Amino acid sequence: MQTFDSHNRQRVLHELGLGPMWLLRDAEPAIPVAVVETRFEPVIVPAPVPEPAMAGAGSPVKSAWSELEVEKSKNLPEVQPVAPVVENTSEPDAWLVQEIVPDMPTEDMSQTSQEPAITTLSWDELQPMVESCRQCGLCQGRKKAVFGTGDQQARWLFVGEGPGYNENLQGLPFVGAAGQLLDNMLKSLGVPRGEQSYIANIVKCRPTDAQGKDRPPTADEIAACLPYLHRQIALIKPQIIVALGKTAAVSLLDMDLETPVGQLRGKVHQFKGIPVVASYHPAYLLRKPADKAKAWADLCLAIKAIPAG
Ligand code: SF4
Structure with missing residues (x-):
């Protein structure tokens, strides 16, 4: 199990732009919220007040929230604390519930006809196959396929949804402002891009709508492209995978695309x-900076989930 000392925690908070946070008093538990996920963004709505054990002393929820409690600094701007997501469940240990999903046999990674060949490919064979792939319609608008980048023996694998405008032009994942924020997160974890971390997407070519704007990939596009990511995972053998966004999570975990975010975050799948x-x-x-606090809680959970040794 990795340790993460106070210095590193404060460095992560700084890199995430969280700045100083409030001390949470025992007598004033965090106000719970439920998150209803739309296609792109969760909408926070009032939720029933949880059982006292959920936010009480020593609860996992409070423990994660306490990670964000640092004293105000005269040199940094004041920010409002954001309560962590509390699932609407009566089970007090829901924050760290280990979701048991039976392991699939290795042979079961194939989802399309080209998969049997993919499962045997090396890195040097896989990338050119992706770059010339025509397994789905996304190849038609492709400037450059975005294969992925980073340490091929990385401990941390970060998986996004798919390339956007700039990624399609450059052939690299997570460029621009969002990429800069991800880079800051990686550096704070001690796994800067290219060192102990690898970044990839569910689909390798940019999905666009009729107006040429970014859109989520369809189920068919995901099914066509997922074997490439599966092979990357088999080659990397990461110790932890962080799914960035709902599409990445449900695709990787083979869950329904409409799965509420409350069933995705706060658990180790x-x-x-x-x-x-x-x-x-x-x-x-970037659009909802207040939720960086929740992202920090997710990274804390990921650190705890890395197998010991
Ligand atoms: S998105 Fe994936 S499956 Fe579709 S053309 Fe690109 S590489 Fe091939």
Whole structure:
């Protein structure tokens, strides 16, 4: 199990732009909220007040929230604390519930006809196959396929939804402002891009709508492209996977696309025995910076989920 000392925690908070946070008093538990996920952004709505044990002393929820409690600094701007997501459940240990998903046999990773060949490919064979792939319609608008980047023996794998405008032009994942925020998160974890971390997407080519704007990939596009990510995971053998955004999480975990975010975040899922933690996409965090606090809680959960040794 990794340790994460106070200095590193404060460095992560700074890199995430959280700045100083409030001390949470025992007598004033965090106000719970429920999150209803739309296609792109969760909408926060009032939720029933949880049982006292959920926010009481020593509860996992409070423990994660306490990670954000640092004293105000005269040199940094004041920010409002944001309560962590509390699932609307009566089970007090829901924050760290280990979701048991039976391991699939290795042979079961195939989802399309080209998969049997993919499962045997090396890195040097896989990338050119992706770059010339025509397995779905996304190849038609492709400037450059975005294969992925980073340490090929990385401990941390970060998975996003798909390339956007700039990624399509450059052939690299997570460029621009969202990429800069992700880079800051990686550096704060001590796994800067290219060192102990790898970044990839569910689909390798940019999905666009009729107006040429970014859109989520369809189920068929995901099914066509997912074997490439599966092969990347098999080659990397990461110790932890962080799914950035709802599409990445449900695709990787083979869950319904309409799965509420409350069933994704705050749990350690499994992909072929590898722990998976769902968090927010950096582009969403740029639009909703207050949710960086929740993203920090997700990273804390991911650190705890890394197998010991
Ligand atoms: S998105 Fe994936 S499956 Fe579709 S053309 Fe690109 S590489 Fe091939």
